[in-house]
Structures are given as C-alpha cells and as structure tokens.
Amino acid sequence: MAMRREADARSCDVAGCDEVSERSLNIKQVVDTGMSLKDPEARTVHLCREHYKEYKKISKSSRKLDSIY
Numbered sequence: 001m002a003m004r005r006e007a008d009a010r011s012c013d014v015a016g017c018d019e020v021s022e023r024s025l026n027i028k029q030v031v032d033t034g035m036s037l038k039d040p041e042a043r044t045v046h047l048c049r050e051h052y053k054e055y056k057k058i059s060k061s062s063r064k065l066d067s068i069y
C-alpha cells in the first residue's frame with residue numbers, strides 16, 4: 001500500500017481485464033502460463049491483483065520454469 005503511486009497506475013495487460021495493475025513481470029514469464037495478453041509485443045506485462053494470483057498459481061504448478069533458470 002505504501003509504495004502505491006497513482007501516477008504509475010496502469011491497467012492490467014490481460015485481454016479483457018481493466019483492473020488497475022499491481023505487478024509487472026517479464027512477458028516471457030507470463031506467456032509461459034498461457035494467459036492471453038492485450039499486447040503480445042510488449043516486454044513487460046502488468047497484472048492486476050487477481051491475475052497475478054492466477055499467474056503465481058499457474059507458474060507454481062509448472063516445473064518447466066524451474067528447469068530453465
């Protein structure tokens with residue numbers, strides 16, 4: 001909460017979602033989860049709270065990410 005800066009507020013980059021984003025991630029991490037994005041060309045993906053939760057859930061269940069890094 002304390003780090004919140006309204007000037008930086010952006011909407012979530014997941015297709016069909018207009019929530020305010022809370023996190024930004026490298027697009028490769030997000031594409032790996034199979035989530036569909038508004039702008040697949042972007043380097044950074046902004047996720048709202050709900051989609052970040054979803055992202056974490058998906059990425060946790062795939063061991064693929066661990067083996068790459």
Ligand SMILES: [Zn+2]
Nearest residue numbers: 012017048051
């Ligand atoms: Zn969202």
